[in-house]
Amino acid sequence: MKRIVLGVQYDGNGWHGWQKQPSGNTVQDALEKALRQFCNIEVSTVCAGRTDAGVHGIEQVVHFDTPLIRTPYSWVNGVNAFLPDTVAVRWARELELVAPDGDQFHARFGARARTYHYVLLNDKIRSPLLIGRAGWVFRPLDVEKMRAGADYLLGEHDFSAFRAAECQAKNPVKHMYSIQIRQQAEIIVITLRASAFLHHMVRNIVGSLIFVGTGKRPPEWMAELLAGRDRSVAAPTFMPDGLYLAKIEYDEKWALPQSPSAGIPGFFPLL
Numbered sequence: 098m099k100r101i102v103l104g105v106q107y108d109g110n111g112w113h114g115w116q117k118q119p120s121g122n123t124v125q126d127a128l129e130k131a132l133r134q135f136c137n138i139e140v141s142t143v144c145a146g147r148t149d150a151g152v153h154g155i156e157q158v159v160h161f162d163t164p165l166i167r168t169p170y171s172w173v174n175g176v177n178a179f180l181p182d183t184v185a186v187r188w189a190r191e192l193e194l195v196a197p198d199g200d201q202f203h204a205r206f207g208a209r210a211r212t213y214h215y216v217l218l219n220d221k222i223r224s225p226l227l228i229g230r231a232g233w234v235f236r237p238l239d240v241e242k243m244r245a246g247a248d249y250l251l252g253e254h255d256f257s258a259f260r261a262a263e264c265q266a267k268n269p270v271k272h273m274y275s276i277q278i279r280q281q282a283e284i285i286v287i288t289l290r291a292s293a294f295l296h297h298m299v300r301n302i303v304g305s306l307i308f309v310g311t312g313k314r315p316p317e318w319m320a321e322l323l324a325g326r327d328r329s330v331a332a333p334t335f336m337p338d339g340l341y342l343a344k345i346e347y348d349e350k351w352a353l354p355q356s357p358s359a360g361i362p363g364f365f366p367l368l
Contacts (some may be wrong), residue, residue, distance in 0.1 A: 098162050098163065098164050098194045098279070099162070099163060099164070099165075099166075099191050099192065099193070100161075100191075100192045100194050100201070100202055101160065101161055101162075101163060101167070101172060101189060101190070101192075101245060101313065102158065102159070102160045102189070102190045102191075102192060102202060102204065102351070102353060103158070103159045103161075103172065103176075103186050103188070103189050104156050104158060104186070104187040104188040104189075104354070104355060104356070105124075105128060105157040105158075105159055105184065105185070105187065106117045106154055106155060106156060106157070106184075106185050106187050107124050107153065107154045107156060107183060107184040107185070107320055108153055108159065108183040108184075109124075109126070109148065109149075109152045109153040109154070109227040109229075109340075110151060110153075110183070111183065112124050112127075112129045112150065112153075112179070112183070113150050114147065114148055114149045114150045114152070115144060115147045115148045115149075115154075115224075116147045116223045117129070117158070120351045122152070123143065123225075124157075124184055125142060127180060127181060127184050128142060128159065128176075128184065128186075129141070129142055129181060131176050131177075131178075131179035131180045132161070132176060132279070135176050135178070135179055135180040136163065136165055138163075138165075140159045140161050140163065141160045141161060142222050143160050143161065143203070143204050143205060144157055144158070144162070144204055145157060145159070145204045145205055145208050145211070145342075145345040146157050146198065146205070146208075146235070146294070146342060147157040148212060148340075148342055148343070149240075149297075149337055150337065151193070151229065151336075151337035151338055151340075151342065152267055152337045152340045152342065153342070154341070154342045155214070155287040155341050155342065155343045155344070155356070155359045156187065156340055156342070156343065156344055156355060156356055156359045157345075158204045158208075158345045158347075158353070158355075159204055160202060160294070161292075162194060168190065169179070169188070169189040169190065171189075172186065173186050173187070173189050174187035178199070179190050184238065187356070188353075189263070190351070190352070190353050190354060191207075192351065193319060196350075198292060199290070200350075200352065202347070202351050204345075206249055207346065207347055207348070207351075208275050208293070208345045208346065208347060208356065209292075209346045210274060210290055210291065210292060210345075210346040211290070211291060211292075211293060211294060211342070211344070211345055211346070212288065212289065212290045212344040212345075212346075212359075212360040213264070213289050213294065213299045213340060213341060213342055214286055214288050214301045214340075214341040214343050215232065215286070215287040215289070215299060215300075215335075215339050215340050215341075216230065216231040216284065216285075216302075216339040216341065217230045217231060217232045217233070217282060217285040217286070217287070217288050217307075217339055218231065218233045218234070218283060218339075219234050219235075219237070219280075219283050219284075219285055220233075220235065220283040221235050222235075223235075225264070228338070229266065229338050230338065230339070231284070231338060231339040232303070232335055232336050232338050232339035232340075233248065233336075233338075234307055234310075234311070236311045238285065238307065238310035238311060238313070239309075239311075239312065240278055240280050240307050241316075242283065242310055242312075242316050243278050243287075243306045243307075243309055243310040243316075244278050244357070245316035246305075246309040246314075246316035246317075246318065246319040247276040247278060247287075247302075247306060247319070248272075248276075248315070248316075249317070249319040249320040249323065250273050250276060250278065250302065250319060250323065251273050251275070251330070252272065252273060253270060253271070253272045253273075253276075254273065254323050255269050255270050255323070255326055256269055256270070256271050256295055256298055256323070257269045257326040257327075257328065258267070258301075258322040258323060258325060258326050258328055258330065258331050259295065259297070259298045259301035259302050259305070259322070259328070259331060260295040260296065260297070260298060260301070260325055260328060261295070261296040261297035261298075261328075261334070262299055262328065264296035264297070265296070266293075266296070267294050269295060269326075269336060271291050271292050271293050271294065271352045272291060272292040272294065272296075273290075273291045274290045274291055274292070275288075275289070275290045275362075276288070276289050276290075276302075277360055277362035278306075279362060286362070287303060287306065287361045288343070288360075288361075288362040289302065290360070297334050299340060300334050300335045300336075300337065300340060301328075301331055301332070301335070303335045304331070304332035304333055304335035305318075305319060305322060305331050305332040307318070307332065307335065308332045320350055327335055343359045343360050344356070344359045344360030346360075
């Protein structure tokens with residue numbers, strides 16, 4: 098048996114999220130169907146992080162085990178032949194099921210850090226070209242105040258104030274390594290890198306930063322939210338349209354052929 102690792106990119110519009118559902122209309126459903134058609138056997142995949150409906154994947158990482166022998170080129174192009182236009186395997190890497198040092202690659206549990214981008218259109222008028230691609234705020238945003246508010250979230254904290262009620266994570270304590278907010282004309286890209294994220298954590302943080310940016314709350318309010326650990330006090334969950342799972346980081350020994358640009362702060366594929 099070999100462990101195959103794939104880098105998968107997808108447009109979240111039209112899909113009911115990543116995780117398999119009875120409807121069959123999820124990214125995982127589409128990927129496993131394509132793998133079944135390519136391999137002629139059932140294949141069960143494990144992803145680095147499940148994404149909600151409408152959330153995009155610049156570089157989702159997936160693994161599965163198989164006895165089949167294929168080249169990375171064949172895994173990429175063969176599986177892509179059976180995928181819809183909105184989903185694509187970008188790269189493949191074959192690993193031993195158990196490495197010589199006794200370690201085993203795992204897409205989810207082996208991740209050391211995760212990076213998300215949230216793309217905002219800050220303009221008085223919505224853009225039809227960015228529907229489903231970016232969140233929209235028509236009130237002017239003060240990016241400097243948003244940066245000041247974001248600074249309070251850096252480090253290790255209990256992020257219960259930004260955690261969805263249905264979150265299944267056992268521990269709400271995560272380490273936020275960085276939050277960078279960059280603006281190019283009317284486009285604002287918020288890049289968050291952390292050890293892991295709770296359910297809706299990014300969208301809830303973005304919603305609260307927007308409250309700060311529009312002047313509804315001062316930057317210090319972000320620190321108050323952390324300390325209070327009360328989800329009901331923070332801003333509503335912001336729309337999924339502008340959320341991109343950008344990069345998953347692993348030990349270099351796995352030598353995954355990941356995109357060097359996906360996790361760069363401010364990176365946005367459509368710019």
